[in-house]
Amino acid sequence: MSLRLLTAGESHGPALTAILDGMPAGLPLDAAVIDRELARRQKGFGAGGRMKIEKDKVRILGGVMGGQTTGGPLALLAENADHKNWQGNAVDPMSAPRPGHADLTGALKYGYHDLRPALERSSARETTMRVAAGAVCKHFLAQFGIRVGGYVCAIGSVEADIKDKELWQLYEAAEADDQRCPDPQAAQAIRAEIQAAIDSGDSLGGQIELFALNLPVGLGSFVQWDRRLEARLAHALMSVQAIKGFEVGDGFAISRLPGTRAHDDIDLNGSSLQRASNHAGGIEGGISNGQPLLLRVAMKPIATTLSPHKTVDLANGTAGPTRYERSDYCPVPRAVPVLEAMLALALADVLIEKLGGDSLAEMQPRFAALKQARLEDLAMDNRPVVWWE
Ligand SMILES: Cc1cc2nc3c(=O)[nH]c(=O)nc-3n(C[C@H](O)[C@H](O)[C@H](O)COP(=O)(O)O)c2cc1C
Numbered sequence: 001m002s003l004r005l006l007t008a009g010e011s012h013g014p015a016l017t018a019i020l021d022g023m024p025a026g027l028p029l030d031a032a033v034i035d036r037e038l039a040r041r042q043k044g045f046g047a048g049g050r051m052k053i054e055k056d057k058v059r060i061l062g063g064v065m066g067g068q069t070t071g072g073p074l075a076l077l078a079e080n081a082d083h084k085n086w087q088g089n090a091v092d093p094m095s096a097p098r099p100g101h102a103d104l105t106g107a108l109k110y111g112y113h114d115l116r117p118a119l120e121r122s123s124a125r126e127t128t129m130r131v132a133a134g135a136v137c138k139h140f141l142a143q144f145g146i147r148v149g150g151y152v153c154a155i156g157s158v159e160a161d162i163k164d165k166e167l168w169q170l171y172e173a174a175e176a177d178d179q180r181c182p183d184p185q186a187a188q189a190i191r192a193e194i195q196a197a198i199d200s201g202d203s204l205g206g207q208i209e210l211f212a213l214n215l216p217v218g219l220g221s222f223v224q225w226d227r228r229l230e231a232r233l234a235h236a237l238m239s240v241q242a243i244k245g246f247e248v249g250d251g252f253a254i255s256r257l258p259g260t261r262a263h264d265d266i267d268l269n270g271s272s273l274q275r276a277s278n279h280a281g282g283i284e285g286g287i288s289n290g291q292p293l294l295l296r297v298a299m300k301p302i303a304t305t306l307s308p309h310k311t312v313d314l315a316n317g318t319a320g321p322t323r324y325e326r327s328d329y330c331p332v333p334r335a336v337p338v339l340e341a342m343l344a345l346a347l348a349d350v351l352i353e354k355l356g357g358d359s360l361a362e363m364q365p366r367f368a369a370l371k372q373a374r375l376e377d378l379a380m381d382n383r384p385v386v387w388w389e
């Protein structure tokens with residue numbers, strides 16, 4: 001792994017912090033690049049009251065000098081505005097775990113006597129730091145013309161109609177919408193479903209599509225299981241709170257098709273190769289093939305609901321309802337920038353691995369050479385070969 005991200009901090013503690021290690025030198029960077037992405041993470045219909053309290057802004061505490069990355073670890077910090085409402089105050093004990101959250105598993109694993117530490121660290125408040133680090137990675141990828149985006153394609157029972165649309169247009173249409181859905185009709189229906197869930201004390205999950213454009217051929221590898229590109233991407237995206245499903249290209253749909261209809265035929269376009277379809281989602285044999293990268297993830301409906309679940313109070317062993325804590329209702333639109341950030345982190349990691357180099361200046365010519373590689377450069381043999389004597 002070339003890039004490493006560590007985050008620390010609790011949801012209602014003084015601040016969240018991150019260290020991003022391995023970012024090459026020479027990337028122009030200021031807080032505004034990161035703050036733009038932090039603001040995106042706070043926006044979206046279905047958010048709870050906390051997003052009215054926070055106005056996330058980052059402080060860059062290390063790794064940038066004279067407006068450029070130094071190649072040293074980046075140290076990032078964002079304060080929790082809500083902390084002042086907790087500091088010095090006694091908080092009622094919490095002992096009735098919410099099914100579907102980290103309360104029970106966290107308490108069992110760490111031996112907590114109150115569920116609070118489990119929910120403080122497992123909270124998706126932590127994604128503030130993923131988005132901060134991911135903003136740096138997105139900005140880094142942009143120096144190579146690589147763009148990463150995402151949008152909501154389904155929430156509750158509503159599915160967006162996004163067939164045959166250009167990916168960047170979908171992204172821009174989604175950004176202009178409070179539901180982050182690029183299909184205006186579906187966006188309206190989604191808003192109504194989220195509102196109905198709020199009114200009935202429930203929550204909703206959904207699905208998000210993610211893409212990356214202008215990737216070079218050759219990211220990832222089949223030579224070792226943990227270097228396969230889809231495996232690296234799955235790790236990054238499945239690590240986001242409440243993400244429970246992952247698909248590359250048309251992975252689930254083609255599992256129902258015969259092989260002759262499931263793959264992307266290879267054609268010639270002058271002296272270069274082209275594909276008329278992209279069922280593979282831009283990855284073959286664990287390696288990027290130069291087509292757009294297409295991924296889809298599924299997010300479960302969140303565990304905290306106004307209508308109670310059945311649970312057991314661990315303090316006295318009695319069955320009873322869960323107690324409501326302030327919460328989002330449907331964070332699917334807000335999860336889009338989080339997933340984009342994790343995708344950018346994973347792609348920046350494999351790009352640095354592929355190109356090598358300690359500075360942007362070293363990497364850029366290598367990237368240009370990679371993009372220019374042509375069919376005739378392969379110089380394939382046309383005689384039989386004895387591979388094993
Ligand atoms: C952006 C975002 C916001 C979230 N907001 C909430 C929330 O307000 N309430 C809640 O119960 N879960 C929320 N979640 C999900 C929980 O953090 C998650 O379910 C919990 O950490 C348990 O992890 P798991 O779902 O992966 O098992 C959110 C997730 C994301 C990505």
Ligand SMILES: C=C(O[C@@H]1CC(C(=O)O)=C[C@@H](OP(=O)(O)O)[C@H]1O)C(=O)O
Pocket residue numbers: 011048049050051054122123124125126128241325326327328
């Ligand atoms: C704070 C954020 O999301 C939180 C994620 C979250 C959870 O359980 O994951 C629970 C809620 O926290 P609180 O109880 O403080 O309202 C969300 O607001 C955020 O995204 O910045």
